[in-house]
Amino acid sequence: MIHLPGTEPTRRGLLRGAATLGAAALVGGAGVAAAADLARHGGAGGRRPDGPLRVGYLPITDASPLLLAHGQGLFDEAGVPVARPVLFRSWASLAEAFTTRQVDVVHLLMPLAVQLRYRLGADVKVLAWNHTNGSALTVAPSVRSAEELAGTSVAIPYWWSIHNIVLQEMLRGAGLRPVIRRDPSRAEGTVRLVVMSPADMLPALHVGTIGGYIVADPFNAAAEARGVGRVLRFVGDVWRDHACCAVLTHRSLIDGRPDRIQGVLHALSQAQLFAGEHREETAGVLSTGGYLPQPLPAITRALTYPTAPYAESGALRRPEWQGQRIDFRPFPFPGFTERLIEAMRTTRVDGDTGFLDSLDPSAVHGDLVDDRFVRRALEALGGPESFGLPAELTRIEEVNPA
Numbered sequence: 551m552i553h554l555p556g557t558e559p560t561r562r563g564l565l566r567g568a569a570t571l572g573a574a575a576l577v578g579g580a581g582v583a584a585a586a587d588l589a590r591h592g593g594a595g596g597r598r599p600d601g602p603l604r605v606g607y608l609p610i611t612d613a614s615p616l617l618l619a620h621g622q623g624l625f626d627e628a629g630v631p632v633a634r635p636v637l638f639r640s641w642a643s644l645a646e647a648f649t650t651r652q653v654d655v656v657h658l659l660m661p662l663a664v665q666l667r668y669r670l671g672a673d674v675k676v677l678a679w680n681h682t683n684g685s686a687l688t689v690a691p692s693v694r695s696a697e698e699l700a701g702t703s704v705a706i707p708y709w710w711s712i713h714n715i716v717l718q719e720m721l722r723g724a725g726l727r728p729v730i731r732r733d734p735s736r737a738e739g740t741v742r743l744v745v746m747s748p749a750d751m752l753p754a755l756h757v758g759t760i761g762g763y764i765v766a767d768p769f770n771a772a773a774e775a776r777g778v779g780r781v782l783r784f785v786g787d788v789w790r791d792h793a794c795c796a797v798l799t800h801r802s803l804i805d806g807r808p809d810r811i812q813g814v815l816h817a818l819s820q821a822q823l824f825a826g827e828h829r830e831e832t833a834g835v836l837s838t839g840g841y842l843p844q845p846l847p848a849i850t851r852a853l854t855y856p857t858a859p860y861a862e863s864g865a866l867r868r869p870e871w872q873g874q875r876i877d878f879r880p881f882p883f884p885g886f887t888e889r890l891i892e893a894m895r896t897t898r899v900d901g902d903t904g905f906l907d908s909l910d911p912s913a914v915h916g917d918l919v920d921d922r923f924v925r926r927a928l929e930a931l932g933g934p935e936s937f938g939l940p941a942e943l944t945r946i947e948e949v950n951p952a
Contacts, residue, residue, distance in 0.1 A: 602631035603810065606644050606653035609637055609842050610748060610766040611852045612681050612795040613657050615878055617841040618821040618832055619814075630813035635841065640747045641708040648674070654803060655814060657795040660887075661710040661894055666798075667918055669905040673801045676882060677815060678924040679793040681822075683786030684852075684876030685713060686770040686865070687720065688779040689762035690755060696724035696782065701736030702761025705746035705754060709899035712794045713764040714743065715890075716785050718897055719951040730900045743898070755779050766794060767852030767876065768844045775848050781865045784855075786873030790948040793886055804920060815880075815923040819931055822878035826937075829853040852876065868950075879937045880924050887915035889947045 605620065607613035617635055619625050625632040632655075638644040641659060648656045649672050657680040658666075666672040693699065699721070706714045718728050727740050734742040741761075746754065751763040756778040763769070764785070773779030786792065797818065804811050825832045833850040836842045842849055855874040860866040866873055891911035895903070925943075928934050934941055 602633040603655055603814070604633050604653040605635040606638055606647055606656040607635050608639075608641065608644060608657075608748065608766075609844070610684075611768055611836075611842070611849065611876055612684050612766045613841075614825050614832060614836060614853075614876075615680055615818050615821040615880075616655070616657055616797070617839070618825055618835055619817040621835045621839040621841065622821070622824070624817035624820050625814070628813035628817040630810050630817065632814075637841075639749065641711070648798065651800065655797065655799050658798050659708055659711045660793050660796045660890060661712060661715065662708060663796055663798055663918065664891065664894065664914070665710045665905070668909060668914075669902065674798050675801050675804060676796045676798055676919040677811065678797045678818065678880040678921070679882050680795045680797050680818075680878075680880075682791040682793055682877045682879055683784070683873060685764065685766045685785040685794055686781045686874075687717065687762060687764040687783045687785070688751075688755070688770045688773045689782045690758070691777070691780050693761060693780075693782065696720055697726065699724075699741050699761050700726055700739045701734050701741075703734060703742040703744050703759070705744050705751050705760050705763035705765070707748050707751075707765050708745060709901055710894070712785065712789070712792055712890075713766075714899065715893045715897045716788050716792075716951070717743075717764045719893075719949075720783065720788060723951040728898055730898060745900075752776070752778065768842070768848040771851040771855070772844055772848040775845070775851065780863075781860065781874075783865050783867075784860070784873040786875070787866050787868055787871060788873070788949065788951050790868075790871045790873065791877065791879070793882065796882065797880075808923075812923050812926060815927045816930060819880050819924065819927040819937075822880055823931060823936065825853075826878045867952075871948075877938075879939055881928065881934065881937070881939055881943055882915075882919050882921055882924070883943070883945050883947075884915040884919075885945060885947050887919065888912050889949065893949075 605616055607616055620632055620635055647653050663676055666674055721728050721741055728743050729740045730743055734740045748765050748769050751765055751769055752773050754760045770781050830850055833853050837846040837849055857869050860874050861869040888911045891909055891914050895906050934943055
């Protein structure tokens with residue numbers, strides 16, 4: 551059975567549980583970082599209950615639909631006032647801002663959403679997927695296979711991330727063992743996992759502090775553009791059309807302003823349709839609009855990766871999956887949530903995992919996800935088929951790290 555915390559978490563409770571939010575620094579630093587991010591973007595203080603919704607995001611292409619919906623005025627067209635999205639530098643600071651209600655709508659790592667709901671008791675709901683695919687394992691140019699990562703450190707953006715889950719499956723498939731808080735050993739075939747802000751990964755790879763990193767784009771495309779790294783494997787080539795980030799909001803906002811939530815989902819879905827069909831134009835909006843700080847060529851490449859060179863290099867072992875291609879399909883499939891809970895149970899993290907013990911993988915989706923709004927948005931935009939989705943909105947998960 552699912553364990554559902556019975557009370558809204560207090561501020562003290564949030565901070566007590568915050569050590570499990572990916573890094574011990576969250577207690578002493580993430581709240582400060584979140585406040586700094588909000589202040590830098592004019593978001594600290596002065597909020598009105600009936601004022602514009604606040605969107606929080608990390609500067610990655612995973613956030614494209616939310617950013618595009620703002621940049622192209624789609625939120626306004628849907629009758630939903632939304633302030634300029636606030637950029638956060640790490641998942642920890644974004645999660646802190648969200649759970650303390652400094653932002654209303656976020657794109658957040660799907661495993662992190664599970665942790666917020668069932669470890670911290672945050673009364674949040676997943677509304678839709680923000681994208682599928684869009685991440686890769688990038689390594690030093692001299693590394694030609696996963697086996698060569700033995701004795702090195704590999705950076706992940708967060709403990710509870712699809713990146714950590716898939717990386718560990720790949721390492722095990724290569725006969726390697728992930729370790730935490732200990733030096734890696736080539737002789738023992740171990741790889742040390744370290745949490746690192748995405749923006750810090752490329753410089754760390756460049757100076758040799760780490761042997762690789764697994765993260766969302768455009769940080770992988772940027773490493774290749776600068777000649778400091780190469781994509782070893784796309785995450786979408788391991789877990790087909792997986793959801794990295796989902797769109798979350800607070801249950802109270804759903805209950806109090808369902809009209810606003812419906813408008814958000816309509817605008818978001820419109821943006822996803824546009825992004826999938828107009829990739830170079832989307833890159834331009836993200837760049838010239840100041841939403842993403844990376845160079846336009848890196849953003850464009852991240853949205854338009856070709857197939858052939860990566861199939862030849864082995865980064866795509868199943869080119870028919872198109873795993874290098876970030877896509878934008880909003881419907882959250884129940885089978886993915888179930889498979890995700892099962893995978894989280896076998897993933898090593900630096901933090902508490904006990905909250906997973908009481909979860910029934912087949913029941914989590916119905917409690918965590920509210921898909922009413924995205925279903926209505928899909929129908930208003932021509933049905934699931936308009937997004938390349940099956941009409942019955944069901945699928946079978948395909949995961950293969952080999």
